[in-house]
Amino acid sequence: MTIAIEQPQICVNNGAEEKISGDPKELVLDGGFSVPETNAFGQTFRDYEAESERRKTVEEFYRMNHIHQSYDFVKKMRGEYGKLDRCEMSIWESIELLNEFVDESDPDLDEPQIEHLLQTAEAIRKDYPNEDWLHLTGLIHDLGKVLLHPSFGQLPQWAVVGDTFPVGCAFDECNVHHKFFEGNPDYYNPTYNTKFGVYSQGCGLDNVLMSWGHDDYMYLVAKENKTALPSAALFIIRYHSFYPLHRFGAYEHLMNEEDKENLKWLHVFNKYDLYSKSKVRIDVEKVKPYYISLIEKVIIVLSI
Numbered sequence: 001m002t003i004a005i006e007q008p009q010i011c012v013n014n015g016a017e018e019k020i021s022g023d024p025k026e027l028v029l030d031g032g033f034s035v036p037e038t039n040a041f042g043q044t045f046r047d048y049e050a051e052s053e054r055r056k057t058v059e060e061f062y063r064m065n066h067i068h069q070s071y072d073f074v075k076k077m078r079g080e081y082g083k084l085d086r087c088e089m090s091i092w093e094s095i096e097l098l099n100e101f102v103d104e105s106d107p108d109l110d111e112p113q114i115e116h117l118l119q120t121a122e123a124i125r126k127d128y129p130n131e132d133w134l135h136l137t138g139l140i141h142d143l144g145k146v147l148l149h150p151s152f153g154q155l156p157q158w159a160v161v162g163d164t165f166p167v168g169c170a171f172d173e174c175n176v177h178h179k180f181f182e183g184n185p186d187y188y189n190p191t192y193n194t195k196f197g198v199y200s201q202g203c204g205l206d207n208v209l210m211s212w213g214h215d216d217y218m219y220l221v222a223k224e225n226k227t228a229l230p231s232a233a234l235f236i237i238r239y240h241s242f243y244p245l246h247r248f249g250a251y252e253h254l255m256n257e258e259d260k261e262n263l264k265w266l267h268v269f270n271k272y273d274l275y276s277k278s279k280v281r282i283d284v285e286k287v288k289p290y291y292i293s294l295i296e297k298v299i300i301v302l303s304i
């Protein structure tokens with residue numbers, strides 16, 4: 001059974017109007033979730049230079065990621081994984097698969113990914129109790145990380161996690177550890193290393209190839225399975241790691257009007273995705289029934 005959800009309206013939060021802007025710092029909510037000043041390691045969030053136990057692992061991750069994520073690589077992976085012929089699995093089963101993985105690209109979290117999914121969804125639920133589509137989006141947004149698992153090809157971390165960026169045009173300076181792109185074959189290729197590369201002004205993100213990983217994969221899974229998720233949810237899933245755009249406004253020239261609308265919801269979502277990362281564990285068994293009921297509303301099984 002599936003239940004259609006209409007495209008949500010942006011400005012409603014518990015009946016109160018709310019200001020949505022390009023700057024996440026300006027987003028003020030009066031719900032229960034408060035943004036912490038420092039992460040679990042005592043650093044500010046997303047500080048890739050800070051001396052912490054995560055720094056070296058994260059830097060090496062981005063070195064590999066930036067060297068290997070080329071236009072040809074992405075085309076090949078999208079073709080292969082777009083077939084979705086690997087296996088069929090329920091959402092909750094795939095969530096449990098994430099129990100064993102720690103994301104090597106993340107300076108703010110070294111907990112298993114299942115924690116992060118529930119932390120995100122629960123934080124959203126506090127501020128947006130009525131937007132159940134957004135709770136579910138929080139729950140599944142990183143589910144594409146199952147690509148790390150042997151059942152899904154056991155891809156290396158550099159092909160699954162980390163921030164994403166367009167391939168086929170110049171790598172913007174605001175990408176984390178930009179210097180490592182010098183090792184990418186596209187860096188020297190005149191077809192791909194100009195501002196627009198193979199794209200054009202306002203062509204729409206749907207026509208842009210993004211570096212391959214859990215975002216685009218989960219988007220393909222959700223889209224091809226014809227889930228009842230609204231387009232804002234699909235946009236969030238697909239671009240939540242695209243920090244150069246949603247945090248810094250880079251690559252804006254590739255967006256069309258629909259992207260600009262959806263980006264507002266991504267700004268809302270990002271606050272919870274990023275700042276809910278903590279060492280405080282969620283009681284999985286306690287919240288499971290609620291999420292199972294949500295899953296049943298929108299999706300039953302996924303072919304992935």
Ligand SMILES: O[C@H]1[C@H](O)[C@@H](O)[C@H](O)[C@@H](O)[C@H]1O
Binds near residue numbers: 242
């Ligand atoms: O390290 C993190 C992690 O991999 C997230 O899942 C991704 O969405 C972020 O963009 C990235 O910075």
Ligand SMILES: [Fe+2]
Binds near residue numbers: 141
């Ligand atoms: Fe993610």
Ligand SMILES: [Fe+2]
Binds near residue numbers: 116120141142273
């Ligand atoms: Fe996430």
